[in-house]
Amino acid sequence: MTISPNWRARIGYAAVLAVLAYLVVLPMVRLQMLAFEDGAAGYRSQYGRFDIGVTLRTTVALALGSLIIAMVLGTLLAFAASRLPAKLGWLRVIPILPIVMPAVASVVGWAFLLSPGPGYLNVLLRLLPWWSGSDSGPIDVYTVPWIIVLTGFGLTSFVYLFVSSGMQNISSEHLEAAQVSGSSTVGIFFKIVLPLLRPSLIYGGGIALLLGLGQFTGPLLLGANTGVKVLTTEMYRRVSESPSDFAAAAAAGSPLVIFGLVLVLAQKALLGNQTRFVTHGGKAFAPSTGKATWATVTIVVFALFALVIPLMGLIIVSLTPYWSGSLSLSLLTLDNFRALMDTTAVVESVLTSVLTSLGAVAICIPLGYLMANLLVRGRRFRILALIADLMTALPLGIPAVIFGVGFLLTYTEPPLILYGTRTVIILVYIVLMLPFSTRMQMTAMLSLGNTYTEASATSGASPFVTNLRIMLPLMRPTILSAVALMFILLTHEFAASLLVRASTTQVMGTLLFDMWQNGSYPLVAAMALLMTAVTTIGVAAAMLVGGRNVLSKL
Numbered sequence: 001m002t003i004s005p006n007w008r009a010r011i012g013y014a015a016v017l018a019v020l021a022y023l024v025v026l027p028m029v030r031l032q033m034l035a036f037e038d039g040a041a042g043y044r045s046q047y048g049r050f051d052i053g054v055t056l057r058t059t060v061a062l063a064l065g066s067l068i069i070a071m072v073l074g075t076l077l078a079f080a081a082s083r084l085p086a087k088l089g090w091l092r093v094i095p096i097l098p099i100v101m102p103a104v105a106s107v108v109g110w111a112f113l114l115s116p117g118p119g120y121l122n123v124l125l126r127l128l129p130w131w132s133g134s135d136s137g138p139i140d141v142y143t144v145p146w147i148i149v150l151t152g153f154g155l156t157s158f159v160y161l162f163v164s165s166g167m168q169n170i171s172s173e174h175l176e177a178a179q180v181s182g183s184s185t186v187g188i189f190f191k192i193v194l195p196l197l198r199p200s201l202i203y204g205g206g207i208a209l210l211l212g213l214g215q216f217t218g219p220l221l222l223g224a225n226t227g228v229k230v231l232t233t234e235m236y237r238r239v240s241e242s243p244s245d246f247a248a249a250a251a252a253g254s255p256l257v258i259f260g261l262v263l264v265l266a267q268k269a270l271l272g273n274q275t276r277f278v279t280h281g282g283k284a285f286a287p288s289t290g291k292a293t294w295a296t297v298t299i300v301v302f303a304l305f306a307l308v309i310p311l312m313g314l315i316i317v318s319l320t321p322y323w324s325g326s327l328s329l330s331l332l333t334l335d336n337f338r339a340l341m342d343t344t345a346v347v348e349s350v351l352t353s354v355l356t357s358l359g360a361v362a363i364c365i366p367l368g369y370l371m372a373n374l375l376v377r378g379r380r381f382r383i384l385a386l387i388a389d390l391m392t393a394l395p396l397g398i399p400a401v402i403f404g405v406g407f408l409l410t411y412t413e414p415p416l417i418l419y420g421t422r423t424v425i426i427l428v429y430i431v432l433m434l435p436f437s438t439r440m441q442m443t444a445m446l447s448l449g450n451t452y453t454e455a456s457a458t459s460g461a462s463p464f465v466t467n468l469r470i471m472l473p474l475m476r477p478t479i480l481s482a483v484a485l486m487f488i489l490l491t492h493e494f495a496a497s498l499l500v501r502a503s504t505t506q507v508m509g510t511l512l513f514d515m516w517q518n519g520s521y522p523l524v525a526a527m528a529l530l531m532t533a534v535t536t537i538g539v540a541a542a543m544l545v546g547g548r549n550v551l552s553k554l
Contacts, residue, residue, distance in 0.1 A: 058230050070153075070155035080299055108524055143226060206263050214398075336523055353490075359429075360429035376442055403496050437486065498510050
């Protein structure tokens, strides 16, 4: 019996989707089944707690507060970047750079600066007349408002990516028409730019809201000192306590899963027909020909707070034998970095982070290409394309910590016992990066259209040859940008890694967390700088291969 090419493709896609279902859906299903066992004992245990109301309110406040900060700053930065003079165009990459700095590094950097006792900025503020006489404060970074502020700062770069991308699609003819009509820069921003940015704002806002709801790093590192709890830290606590309560952990994550799914559907409904917002056909969004001093100052001030100041906190503490509010040049030493290099666990954690990240990226790129191809060109397989669309979007709507708990539950039991191995870390990384790999390559395929594939097919080339010799070379910049983005995000990954790691299999972020818990603050600072350096080297390698514009294509 001969199988037609159409059916071979159908069977191939179905097999890949079955593997993805095992990776993406099974852990979620097992968690929910466990939560509903024994008459929903998991839900009764989690939501019968006396402090559950405070936990839910804090989770919502963190999500909404950080969303507002990220949306305002991200949109302002994108508009400022679009108004930069041509000679300062390189500043447009600065709002993306905070993504290169690990979230754990940024959080501990601010903790070293704004801790109410020995925080260096607090010490300086206490020199002012109205705050003198106190040995604590005036800022307490361990409180909910400051956790919200720092989270919002961390999400700003993601919003900037979406909004700046949408801004590039706005024709300058709209702006020039408004200027000719006498509208000011502020008027153009509110009356022209913001309405045309609606798709980017809705999508970027939705992503930022999901990331805010699933925030784990800030609440865990900063909130533990003052008893601040959110749903994600509750999940970690339930799994970390002895004995582990997976059912209660699953129940704690359920609202986040449901809300993530609802938000993804709501985004599609709100956007509706996206062609209404397309303004191609005229001149591109042209850079300002004036000095645009306000735009330059806005980006520089953001870089100062998002990058320079927290890095300064890390550098100071990493060069001192202990963390205190006083500084002396005679105390400066490189002993912390020597100690890191002499510690076998640190070297192994760097190796594990790099190898697992590269392994996941190596699998995610072809997997994302297959899924993108199915979504864009697989009109013959509508049902498979619909399943692929949902499967690849699911990890974007569900916080990483939930996948971490799901993988911990799934892979500590037969048939695949992978707990404590690098393999399980790679698997969870693949799931987390699947949306990025698929969406970025799908966007590139859509922009290329069908002209090239149709011309290749007319010339007699097979689909395999067309993909290998036509599509892949044309998509090289996008693929390299996807590699850079995934490597950055994975070497930073902390939430899921903390759940699936073992004491003998650590990545950089989890080892830093152990040092933080042990109170080895100078080593924490040195480790955070090491993480930043490893990520920077990875990005530099991607720029070497893909050109200097790799980051700007994210």
